[in-house]
Each structure stands twice: as C-alpha cells, then as structure tokens.
Amino acid sequence: MSIGTGTDLGGTGLSGIGVGGTGPAAQAAGSLPPPVTGPVRARRLHLPRSPKIIAGLAMLAVFLILAIVGPLLAPYNPSASSSTTNGVPQPPSAAHWLGTTQIQQDVFSQLLAGGRSTILVAFLSGLVATVLSVLVGVSAGYLQGRWMDDVLSMLANFFLVMPALPLLIVIFGFLPASGGSNDVLIGLIIAITGWAWGARVLRAQTLSLRARDYVESARIIGERGWRVIGFEILPNLLPIVASSFLFTVLYGVGTYTALAFLGLVNPVHWSWGAMLFWAQSSDAELSGYWWWYIPPGLAVAFLGTSLALLNFGIDEFINPRLRAAGLTRRRAKQAGGQGLPRRFELGLTPVVRVAANGATAGTAMTDRTQEQPS
Amino acid sequence: MRLIARRLLFYFFTAIAAVTVDFFIPRLMPGNPVESVLAHLQGTVTPATIRSLELQYGLNSPQGLWGQYMTFWVHLVHGNLGLSTSYYPSPVTSVIRGALPWTLGLVGVATIISFVLGTLLGIVIAWRRGTWLDNLLPATTFFQAAPYFFVAFIALDIFATRLGWFPTGRAYNQLDFPALSTSYVGDVLYHAILPAGTIVLCSAAGWIVGMRNVMVTTMDEDYVLVAQAKGLAKRRVIWYAARNAILPSVSGFSLAIGFVVSGALLTEIVFSYPGLGWILLQAVGARDYPLLQGIFLIITFAVLIANLAADFVYVFLDPRTRQEA
Numbered sequence: 273m274s275i276g277t278g279t280d281l282g283g284t285g286l287s288g289i290g291v292g293g294t295g296p297a298a299q300a301a302g303s304l305p306p307p308v309t310g311p312v313r314a315r316r317l318h319l320p321r322s323p324k325i326i327a328g329l330a331m332l333a334v335f336l337i338l339a340i341v342g343p344l345l346a347p348y349n350p351s352a353s354s355s356t357t358n359g360v361p362q363p364p365s366a367a368h369w370l371g372t373t374q375i376q377q378d379v380f381s382q383l384l385a386g387g388r389s390t391i392l393v394a395f396l397s398g399l400v401a402t403v404l405s406v407l408v409g410v411s412a413g414y415l416q417g418r419w420m421d422d423v424l425s426m427l428a429n430f431f432l433v434m435p436a437l438p439l440l441i442v443i444f445g446f447l448p449a450s451g452g453s454n455d456v457l458i459g460l461i462i463a464i465t466g467w468a469w470g471a472r473v474l475r476a477q478t479l480s481l482r483a484r485d486y487v488e489s490a491r492i493i494g495e496r497g498w499r500v501i502g503f504e505i506l507p508n509l510l511p512i513v514a515s516s517f518l519f520t521v522l523y524g525v526g527t528y529t530a531l532a533f534l535g536l537v538n539p540v541h542w543s544w545g546a547m548l549f550w551a552q553s554s555d556a557e558l559s560g561y562w563w564w565y566i567p568p569g570l571a572v573a574f575l576g577t578s579l580a581l582l583n584f585g586i587d588e589f590i591n592p593r594l595r596a597a598g599l600t601r602r603r604a605k606q607a608g609g610q611g612l613p614r615r616f617e618l619g620l621t622p623v624v625r626v627a628a629n630g631a632t633a634g635t636a637m638t639d640r641t642q643e644q645p646s
Numbered sequence: 647m648r649l650i651a652r653r654l655l656f657y658f659f660t661a662i663a664a665v666t667v668d669f670f671i672p673r674l675m676p677g678n679p680v681e682s683v684l685a686h687l688q689g690t691v692t693p694a695t696i697r698s699l700e701l702q703y704g705l706n707s708p709q710g711l712w713g714q715y716m717t718f719w720v721h722l723v724h725g726n727l728g729l730s731t732s733y734y735p736s737p738v739t740s741v742i743r744g745a746l747p748w749t750l751g752l753v754g755v756a757t758i759i760s761f762v763l764g765t766l767l768g769i770v771i772a773w774r775r776g777t778w779l780d781n782l783l784p785a786t787t788f789f790q791a792a793p794y795f796f797v798a799f800i801a802l803d804i805f806a807t808r809l810g811w812f813p814t815g816r817a818y819n820q821l822d823f824p825a826l827s828t829s830y831v832g833d834v835l836y837h838a839i840l841p842a843g844t845i846v847l848c849s850a851a852g853w854i855v856g857m858r859n860v861m862v863t864t865m866d867e868d869y870v871l872v873a874q875a876k877g878l879a880k881r882r883v884i885w886y887a888a889r890n891a892i893l894p895s896v897s898g899f900s901l902a903i904g905f906v907v908s909g910a911l912l913t914e915i916v917f918s919y920p921g922l923g924w925i926l927l928q929a930v931g932a933r934d935y936p937l938l939q940g941i942f943l944i945i946t947f948a949v950l951i952a953n954l955a956a957d958f959v960y961v962f963l964d965p966r967t968r969q970e971a
Contacts, residue, residue: 349959430660435949437908438942445938529793534930557799569796576791
C-alpha cells in the first residue's frame with residue numbers, strides 16, 4: 273500500500289487513503305505506534321512527500337495570510353491619491369514600494385488590498401462549484417441508467433461546451449452596478465459556470481466504484497443509498513474531489529480577474545483584476561509603466577501556480593506513473609541503487625522507496641510485488 | 647455514425663438552450679436595461695433608439711413573454727440581432743461581421759499551432775521521462791495559471807514598446823488599403839505574430855501536460871512493450887503509443903476551446919486587435935446590450951461548431967466508435 277503499488281486510478285492508489293490504508297502502511301512505518309488512526313496516518317505519510325505539494329501548499333499559505341491581513345498592512349488607502357497635480361505614474365521609490373498609478377495611488381497598497389477580494393471570490397466559487405459537482409456527479413453516477421442520470425449528464429455537458437466567459441459577460445453586463453461589488457454574489461455566479469467538469473469526472477469515477485465488490489456487498493447487506501454513497505463511495509472519491517476543488521478555484525481566480533479586467537466588476541472595488549483594468553485603460557503597457565501591471569499579474573499567476581502545483585501533486589498521488597521525482601539520477605544515487613538503468617523506458621514504473629526511519633535505504637523497484645530490502 | 651448523430655442532436659439542443667439563455671438573461675436580471683442605457687448615454691439618444699431598445703426588451707409590448715420569445719427566434723432565423731446602441735444605427739450583425747473574421751483567423755491558427763506544438767512536446771517530455779525535460783512541467787504550470795492578457799501585457803511592453811520589433815496593436819497598418827496584395831497580407835501576418843504567439847504560449851501548456859500524462863500511462867501498456875521487444879524502430883514505437891494517447895486530448899477539446907476563446911478575446915483587447923474581443927470591450931463600456939448578446943450567441947455557435955469538428959476527428963481517429971454503428 274505504499275507509494276509505488278498503485279497502478280490504476282481506482283486501484284490501490286485510491287484505497288490507500290480511504291479504506292485499506294491500515295496494515296501495510298503501518299508495516300512500512302516500522303517503529304511507529306500501533307495504527308489506531310490508520311487511514312489518517314496513511315494520508316499524512318503519503319501526501320506531503322512530493323516537493324510539488326510542499327511548494328504549492330507553502331505558496332498558497334502565503335496567499336491566504338495575505339488575504340486575511342493584507343488590507344490591514346496596506347500603508348496607504350488604495351483609492352487615495354497622494355498628489356492631485358502629478359499625472360504621471362511614479363516608478364518604485366522608498367515612499368511607494370511599487371510606484372504609483374496615474375492618479376498617484378499607491379500600487380503596493382492596491383496589491384495588498386486587492387488580494388482579499390480575489391482570493392475570497394476564487395475560494396467561494398471553488399467551494400460552491402465543488403459541492404454542486406459532487407451532488408450532480410455522484411448522484412448521476414450512482415443512478416446510472418435512470419432518467420435522472422441522463423438529465424444530470426446532459427446538464428453537465430451543456431455547461432461544459434458553453435463558453436463560460438461570454439456567458440458571464442452577458443450576466444454581469446446586465447447586473448445592476450450595486451451587484452458588481454458584492455464578492456459573495458460574484459463568487460456564486462462564477463460557480464454556476466465552473467462545476468461541470470468536476471461533475472463529469474466524478475460521475476465517471478462513481479460508475480467505476482459502484483461496480484466494486486465492497487460497494488456491492490454494502491448494498492446487499494441492505495445499506496441505504498445515502499449511506500452507501502456517503503460512507504463507501506465518497507471517501508474514495510476524495511482525491512478527485514480535492515483536485516476538482518483546486519481546479520475550480522484556479523478557474524475562479526482567472527475568471528474573476530478577467531471580469532474585473534473588462535470593467536464588469538465595479539473597478540473601485542479593489543482586486544487584482546481591477547488593478548489590471550486601470551493599468552490597461554491608462555495604456556500602462558504601451559508607456560512602460562511595468563510596476564503598475566506586473567505586480568497584480570504576477571500575483572494572479574503565482575496564486576494559480578500554487579493551485580496547479582497542488583493539483584499536480586494530487587494527480588501523481590492518484591496515478592503514481594506520472595511521478596518523475598523518483599526517477600532522477602540524483603535521487604537514484606541517494607537511494608544507493610547501483611543497478612538502476614540510465615533511463616527507464618517502457619512497461620516499468622520504477623519507484624525509489626524511502627524507508628520510514630528517515631534514511632533513504634530504498635532501491636528501485638521494477639516489480640510491484642517485491643519486498644523492500646532494508 | 648450513431649455517435650455523430652447523437653452529438654449533432656446534443657449540439658442542436660445546446661444551441662437552442664444558448665439562445666433561450668440569451669433571451670431570458672436581460673428579462674430576469676433586476677433593473678431595466680433600457681433605463682440603464684439611457685442613464686449611460688445621458689441624453690444623447692434619439693427617441694428612435696429608445697423605441698428600438700424597448701421593442702428588443704419587450705417593454706411596453708403588447709406581446710406576452712412567449713410571444714416575445716417566438717419573435718426573438720423569428721428575428722434570429724432572419725439574421726436579425728437588433729440594432730447596436732453604440733454603433734447606432736448599425737445592426738448588431740454587421741458590427742459582428744466586421745470583427746468575426748479577425749477573431750476566427752487569430753484563434754483558429756493559434757489553436758491549431760498550440761495543439762500540434764503542445765502535443766508533440768508532451769510526447770517528447772513523456773518519452774524522456776526522468777531527464778531535465780521534466781523541469782519544463784512546472785514552467786508550463788506558470789503559463790497555464792497566468793492570465794492570457796497579462797502575458798500579452800508583458801509581450802507588448804518588451805517586444806513592441808521597448809524593442810520595437812513588432813507593432814503595438816491593430817491588425818494591419820492603418821495607412822494600408824485593405825486589398826489582397828502581398829504587402830497587405832504580409833502586414834496582417836506581421837501584426838498577428840505577437841497576439842498569436844501569446845495565445846500559443848498560454849494555451850500550449852494545457853496540451854503539453856495532458857498529452858504527457860496520458861502518454862506516460864500508455865507507455866506502460868503491453869502492446870508498446872511488445873512493439874519495442876520486437877525491435878521496431880524507436881520512432882514507430884513512439885508513434886504507436888502517441889496514436890493511442892492522443893484520444894483524450896481530442897475528446898478534451900471542448901473544455902479547452904472555451905478557455906482558449908475566452909483568453910483570446912482578452913488578448914485582442916490588449917493588442918487593440920479589431921476582433922470580437924475588442925468590440926466586446928466597447929460594448930461593455932457603452933452598455934450596448936444588444937451587441938453583448940449578439941457576441942455571446944456568435945461565440946457560442948462558433949464553439950459548438952469547433953466541438954462538432956473535434957467529434958468528427960475523434961470518430962475518424964478511434965475505430966471503436968465506428969464499430970458500434
């Protein structure tokens with residue numbers, strides 16, 4: 273049940289965090305206390321190993337802290353002009369760390385203040401969209417073959433092919449101006465267009481899980497539908513739910529920024545997209561005012577990168593073949609595997625195993641059943 | 647062929663649903679679109695404009711909602727999307743017709759380039775798993791996460807403003823008379839390099855990661871191992887694996903094309919490229935609702951057609967879909 277054993281999406285990789293994580297994980301852990309909290313322990317042991325997940329989590333934590341304390345740290349009022357006579361954006365200086373805008377607003381303060389709205393809208397839309405996609409996807413998968421499944425799948429496919437941004441532009445275009453600065457409303461509207469992909473993936477995986485023996489047996493015992501879904505199926509969908517949550521948050525960041533950039537969200541409601549809106553309407557990119565548009569753009573890009581890195585990590589957790597980290601020559605040398613071929617090619621999923629006591633005493637496994645020498 | 651028929655039916659219903667959504671959004675939203683336009687234009691409108699807007703949104707109309715919906719359809723079938731308020735009295739269709747070719751050309755060419763390039767790169771990265779090429783993946787993540795228009799900002803600032811290698815915007819030199827001469831075509835291509843390059847750079851990341859991930863899984867299949875064990879040339883083995891790994895990329899086209907189109911619209915705005923994105927910005931700024939709705943419909947139809955094309959390609963590529971018929 274350790275990292276290298278999972279070979280398909282629904283196989284050991286998934287059950288490792290859900291039901292069957294107790295025994296083998298504890299064996300690998302060796303000197304650790306008895307596995308009272310088996311599945312939780314397994315989750316803790318597996319996930320943070322990937323450098324992608326660590327980097328993603330660290331970056332995301334910085335952004336979340338920024339969302340909470342950012343507006344309080346801002347040295348200036350983001351909307352206030354420090355001078356009404358100067359109409360030229362000032363480059364970064366000691367007084368204004370990231371320079372000023374055309375009407376002498378402090379870019380650094382706008383960046384700090386704008387993070388909260390951007391991150392709030394993104395996470396809210398991600399949360400709502402994920403709840404929607406679990407509801408629709410899992411029920412459609414569980415009710416496969418009935419008319420309900422057809423209706424729900426059709427709905428998901430409809431939202432999937434509908435180009436989201438133009439639809440949102442029409443909706444926001446007709447929204448009264450007062451609605452354009454309400455973060456909760458914006459997040460909800462974005463969520464409506466963002467749930468379909470998650471629902472489709474979850475439906476497919478539910479279909480596969482539904483046919484498994486343990487789900488069958490739960491049903492034969494006479495468990496009720498909601499119990500089978502909630503306690504047998506849903507725990508095994510967690511990595512996919514997490515991945516689709518991150519995906520929709522990423523989508524929310526991009527979409528909210530795009531809408532604000534277009535001026536569809538009240539532009540004095542500070543967000544990173546609103547900053548880009550003002551920069552664009554003053555031709556900052558044509559006049560070389562890089563300090564105006566680079567900070568908000570980079571902030572959006574790095575927030576997105578942190579989410580995408582986490583998503584990569586989860587993907588690699590679900591499907592170990594995607595992992596590249598265990599294959600580099602440096603890692604192989606660290607692990608002391610002299611018999612490693614220079615490059616792995618086909619049919620083999622080599623894994624460098626790391627012993628639980630901290631030392632890298634593992635070796636390359638080209639067989640999924642071999643015991644680890646130590 | 648049954649698959650194609652089913653997909654055709656699905657796109658047909660989706661198109662009807664899109665038109666319905668387009669009809670109902672202005673009527674469901676709180677507030678009165680006509681008053682909002684009037685407030686925005688502040689007295690510069692003629693009574694004729696007000697009348698045409700009132701007709702369009704069914705204010706003071708003797709028809710019921712259903713009657714208005716039917717009228718909307720009749721107008722649509724006749725190619726009538728109403729009158730634009732910001733380009734008044736031009737009809738929405740003629741405003742869109744002027745912009746559509748630019749967007750289709752830019753997005754179409756950029757999408758094809760990024761799909762081909764991204765897929766090839768994905769194959770190479772998967773095949774060379776464990777080498778330095780793996781380090782490209784985190785870099786692609788960055789471009790996937792960065793907004794298209796932000797990358798466009800940077801490209802414009804560096805290559806057009808600072809280095810002066812490319813024009814700072816527009817689709818062709820304003821002094822040039824649009825005629826089918828080599829200098830004009832060359833000028834159009836020259837103006838398209840920077841916006842198209844931005845779209846390719848940002849959208850290729852998705853194809854690279856998608857292709858790489860499926861390819862890595864496919865490379866472990868037995869038939870690929872057999873192909874190599876037989877001693878086939880490496881290129882043929884890669885070809886066998888890649889042919890099978892490309893299917894999810896094609897079927898995932900629907901998700902991707904929406905993103906690419908949205909990103910391209912925003913890219914056009916940065917480059918003042920005279921396509922749909924550019925008039926979209928004008929429409930948003932001027933609260934030109936009929937134009938907004940028209941653009942939404944046109945983009946939706948274009949995306950549906952692109953999806954249909956991808957489905958045809960899928961049936962062509964995957965013999966299993968043909969056997970079922």
